[in-house]
Amino acid sequence: MWQEISRIGRKLVQSGLVESHFGNISVRMGDRMLITRSGSALDELTSDKIVEVEVQGTCALDVIASSETIVHRAIYNSTSAFAIVHAHCPYAVTMSLLQGEGCITPLDSEGRYFLGDIPIVPGGIGSAELAENLAKALYCHKAAIVYGHGTFSIGRVLDEAYVLTTQVEHSCRIRYLHDLMRK
Template structure:
């Protein structure tokens, strides 16, 4: 399974959805999850770059797991997700900073069809507040944007969560350019 995580990590970096050492990826396996290690370069993931931890509560390996492990746990407990991708998509971050409300509505037809409203949630990196807010949001949506931080997308498989991540960023990019053009 670490090879699948590695493949998605490389795609995230290649498509500029994250800088190499930012973002994280996990997969649920029963009551456990495989998650990228803290500080792991997503385009260089090896078997040692993935940690297996409990979904039920903290464990000793949390010390080396992603700083967002608490958030992944909460999402797995509150949703049917089997895979999670967290990226630092630049246009999604930008629009979250510019948004006047608590969501972004895509301007493009694909975004409207596949995503609909994109909620913006708040909470500090790796915090209990973020874990609770994202888990609640992702119980109703397949992807959410964290204010000033990035995106979280869920799926039944990693490819689904990855595609949702690309769709959010594409829709945010189109909306940014569209809103910019309207001002001129």
């Protein structure tokens, strides 16, 4: 499974959805999850850069797991997701800063069809507040944007979460360019 996480990490970096050392990826496996280690370069993931931790509660390996482990736990415990991709998509982050609270409504037909409104949620990196806010948002949505921070997308498999991440960024880019041209 670490190879799949590595493949998605490379795709995220190659497509410009994240800088190498930002973002994280996880996969749920029963009552455990595999998650990228804190500070790992997503385009250079190896088996030793993936950590297996508990889904229900903390464990000793949390100290080396992603700083967003608490957030991934909350999402898995509140949704039917089996995969999570967190990226720092530039247009999504920009649109969250411009929009503020609420949602971004995609203008493109694919975004409207596949995503609907994209919630913008507040909360500090790796905080209990962020974990709670994202768990609530992703209960009803496939993706959300953390204000000034990045996207979280969920799926039944990693590829689905990755595609939703690309869709959020595409819809935010279209929205940004549209709004720019209307000024």
